[in-house]
Amino acid sequence: MPIQEKCRVLVHQPIGPRFYQLTLLSRDIATQAQPGQFVEVKCADGYVPLLRRPISLHRIDPQNETFTLLYEVVGQGTELLAKAAVGAELDILGPLGTGFKIDPAKKTHLLVGGGMGVAPLMALAEEVKIQKSKACLPDRQVKSLDLFILIGARNKECVQCEGELKAVADQVIVSTDDGSYGQKGFVSDQLLDIINNRLSVVSCQSSVIYACGPRPMLKAVAQIAAQKQIDCQLSLEERMACGIGACKGCAVLTTSGYKMVCKDGPVFNASDLVFS
Amino acid sequence: MPIQEKCRVLVHQPIGPRFYQLTLLSRDIATQAQPGQFVEVKCADGYVPLLRRPISLHRIDPQNETFTLLYEVVGQGTELLAKAAVGAELDILGPLGTGFKIDPAKKTHLLVGGGMGVAPLMALAEEVKIQKSKACLPDRQVKSLDLFILIGARNKECVQCEGELKAVADQVIVSTDDGSYGQKGFVSDQLLDIINNRLSVVSCQSSVIYACGPRPMLKAVAQIAAQKQIDCQLSLEERMACGIGACKGCAVLTTSGYKMVCKDGPVFNASDLVFS
Amino acid sequence: MVASGTFGWGKEYSEYMDLNKLGAIVTKSITLKPREGNPPPRIVETPSGMLNSIGLQNEGLEHFLKEDLPFLAKFDTPTIVNIAGETVEEYAELAKRLSKETMVKAIEVNISCPNVKQGGMAFGVDPGLTKQVISAVRNATKQPIIAKLTPNVTDITVIGRAAVEAGADALSAINTIVGMALDLETGKSRLGRETGGLSGPAIRPIAVRMVYELARAVKVPVIGIGGIMTGNDAVEFLLAGARAVQVGTANFVDTAAPLRILAELHDYVHRHPRTLNLS
Amino acid sequence: MVASGTFGWGKEYSEYMDLNKLGAIVTKSITLKPREGNPPPRIVETPSGMLNSIGLQNEGLEHFLKEDLPFLAKFDTPTIVNIAGETVEEYAELAKRLSKETMVKAIEVNISCPNVKQGGMAFGVDPGLTKQVISAVRNATKQPIIAKLTPNVTDITVIGRAAVEAGADALSAINTIVGMALDLETGKSRLGRETGGLSGPAIRPIAVRMVYELARAVKVPVIGIGGIMTGNDAVEFLLAGARAVQVGTANFVDTAAPLRILAELHDYVHRHPRTLNLS
């Protein structure tokens, strides 16, 4: 069950121009959370900003009873959040929403992150690896192609987590919009490239794409997945008020009407979504 | 001319339960300010709280180009102000208003402060001493009775500046409402006591009272002054918006209609005020 | 009490608190037919407030009676059902159906909805339409009726009096204030619809004033709503003449808000045994 | 432009900025006779806003013409004189007297004032009274007339259209919204008067919405006012259809506000050469 709790800040450090990594202590959240879920953070005392801010779980560490967020300072809320001192307590509501569904029977797991969309992929990659390891128990070996991570960023400075992700998956492909680092171009182009050149038709059927990032990128990924008939889960963003399904504020259009990103999502099957 | 300026915080320290002393650097303000004037402080970035907060000049140090404020945390604005770090810059508007008029020809100067009303008395006492010294140049001696300071507080913990004030005036009489320190009772009772027992009728005419504190105390002081025919200047408080006479927000009733505390005051002749 | 539309059907918040401890639960507005709601985005934050354009998304009366009401029935807390319609007849039909549900302790009539037959003007901005709606509901049910007033009017006492004359047993005020926020890149609304409803602390001074006016204009109890975040805020409404309050936007900020505010209110009453009698 | 009542007579702010750089200066409301104003306290801060009950304190028209207008005449910046009256005749008389002052570039008519003859209801909440006031001013002067609208109405376009029909050359919106704050110790208003006018960022979404409605309802230019603190806020009003903006409460927070906002506005236009044409 999700919980609203004051969580102590254990680590809080800038990891790029306006990017921060924030580790918080909470047994309840750390032991319950699933990759793809998020927390609603009260960024400052008082009522400015008024609403909590949704941030994905970047890493989940039930052993140490901690979880980590990775966020970019983009406005008032995240700006104030960045001021939280180590040792201070932050008011957190979580874990919230419906995360990624991991089917360890699938052979190839393609994780695609654009911009801050990379944040939830770390927790996902770790969990995929754990579940695959369990599933593959007999030979105890996870082949590199099983876990494929593609991350895209505006430019070199904005590339996040490459090192962290490489520790989990040997195949981490970075692309930047301006070509200042890794491949030049959109991460969706990289995805298509890999599918075309590295996966057979058979392996498409036993593959799954998980993607998180800006809406246009998700749309492109969904189109590729549909065209190649690959299972695809997308993590969406929408402005939220309650975060728990009560206010109907975070609607997204699906083939069966409006669904709530905070409760029915943030992760949806790409084929259920209606892109405008 | 008053100025709106970012002033660097040089000293900022708690000096009691919820009291703070804050020294700021500003040549313009420090060299222009007069005792009884105040500054309007932007307590935090952004628009919460929305308005500036008026705080009296507690000490004015033109040599070092600094000025000091003494304030109590009573609400949102002062609470945020208390968080200002040494080295940070605060947005200050000042010096504002019409301060105390010092007539060094007067023999006895009675300074009466209730609660935080003690804040502006320090700058006043220092200036009175300087002006008296200049005026008394021949014998270069300021007699103790010339500068009489009475301070009243709720209780012992709330007594402020006793030491500081004693360095300027040898006669500092402290009273507390609950008798936990100094004399028990209201500071206005102490004033009456001193006038009755220590001043002759003649010296009343060559005396002046300056008072700052809560409205009921000022009313009592004004009544005593009227009864004893002693010149009396009172420093008032009123909620302010602009602080410079533009909005007509800080009205106080005088014998010639509403006047503005921020511009016509905060210091008024007691005899001009209409107490309700 | 918790305000309509901010507490879902109670279920969502039942994981965070003991619903039995609430004064009352006001449901989200229920319409006769299911409603899709407005296109996203539906939420924008503004200084000390938020705009919403949910568009009354709900699954309709039938679904409510079958799925949601039974859940609420498990708690001691009185359920107040908030209804919304596009025509006078819809309001009447909703009330008639609900009048058979004994565990519905009162009906709150949201008259801020656009009147579809008459060009989309909200019922609650016109005293005549207000009377029609409330009378129709009055004739359809014996349950207590609370008329929930919209603040988007020149004189809220005119509407309040009309509602009382038509048979409202209480008034609640205020619903959200129509507002708008534009995106500086596109020049378009930051909501899926052009305008939305402003709620939260920003509107509190306006809400307190309207409750104050209403409490002096009508004899029935007034329920205060608008930007209540703390017990002190609730006290302000009670001092203005409200007999009860509803907590809305605060639920989003703090799942514990209603119970915290209740505790803070008790605290205040304890410290100020007499101030509340002054009003 | 700087908004009425928040910039005094210009003099107060002349120590902090070069008044020549402003788009226009709108004076505090001037009445025929001197007015004492309301009892203190006159200011209360609220979440992201403030309430004021100044009560139009000013020294009257004569004093203004003799003392304040000559000061403003020294600057290149156009002076817009804001007038307020208790009767239609007072408005007309004010306009007639000002029509002789060539350096008054426009008259802004504050119709939020209570109509003393008709029970104290504000002129600006009634289209008929609005027409009367604006027509009377129209007949008394050839100067451009700006009707300053009150937001305390059900439909601001009704009032806006009435003002335009009566001869207003432009509309400005919004004036403050009636609000109230109570003292928790005494149970009484925290202002000397029961209610006050809410201004500041809290009301911006409401103001933007009203300007948007007005800009689509009338052909004359609309001037946007309400909670503008930054250039981006000003842009929001321009995108909503305003042709100019006035800065009010922001002057109290930052004496440099109007010039800073002007600079930020230029910056925006530079960065977004086309967005502003979209509206």
Ligand SMILES: Cc1cc2nc3c(=O)[nH]c(=O)nc-3n(C[C@H](O)[C@H](O)[C@H](O)COP(=O)(O)OP(=O)(O)OC[C@H]3O[C@@H](n4cnc5c(N)ncnc54)[C@H](O)[C@@H]3O)c2cc1C
């Ligand atoms: C389920 C979910 C998970 C998220 N995970 C992360 C994460 O792991 N790391 C991270 O940096 N960000 C994440 N976000 C986005 C994050 O919530 C916003 O960046 C944040 O709310 C911005 O708040 P602010 O006050 O700083 O900015 P604001 O001043 O509110 O807005 C600044 C900009 O951010 C955009 N924005 C604001 N709120 C949202 C929102 N709820 N969804 C999308 N865009 C928004 C606005 O359109 C605006 O352009 C997530 C959002 C959702 C819905």
Ligand SMILES: Cc1cc2nc3c(=O)[nH]c(=O)nc-3n(C[C@H](O)[C@H](O)[C@H](O)COP(=O)(O)OP(=O)(O)OC[C@H]3O[C@@H](n4cnc5c(N)ncnc54)[C@H](O)[C@@H]3O)c2cc1C
């Ligand atoms: C000319 C002048 C000089 C002042 N000098 C000092 C000083 O040297 N040291 C000091 O500690 N305080 C001083 N004050 C009072 C100080 O301005 C207030 O304590 C401060 O504004 C409170 O702000 P806040 O946001 O913390 O409290 P708020 O949340 O705004 O209010 C908390 C309490 O403070 C009272 N208050 C708020 N603003 C004012 C105000 N402008 N005048 C009087 N009471 C107010 C309220 O009634 C309320 O009870 C002075 C006030 C004036 C007008």
Ligand SMILES: Cc1cc2nc3c(=O)[nH]c(=O)nc-3n(C[C@H](O)[C@H](O)[C@H](O)COP(=O)(O)O)c2cc1C
């Ligand atoms: C997201 C949201 C949804 C709302 N939905 C409804 C609704 O369905 N019916 C209704 O009568 N009021 C609805 N309201 C209005 C609230 O019940 C309340 O009147 C208003 O928000 C003011 O109170 P607050 O400032 O405490 O939120 C809604 C408000 C919000 C913020």
Ligand SMILES: Cc1cc2nc3c(=O)[nH]c(=O)nc-3n(C[C@H](O)[C@H](O)[C@H](O)COP(=O)(O)O)c2cc1C
């Ligand atoms: C202290 C104060 C005094 C005001 N006086 C007047 C006035 O005399 N005449 C008038 O038309 N508007 C007056 N106003 C309203 C402002 O001109 C403006 O319409 C309103 O404050 C909204 O803008 P803002 O949010 O930028 O302040 C006053 C506002 C304030 C805050």
Ligand code: FES
């Ligand atoms: S944020 Fe309230 S329903 Fe999703």
Ligand code: FES
């Ligand atoms: S605070 Fe504006 S006139 Fe004094």
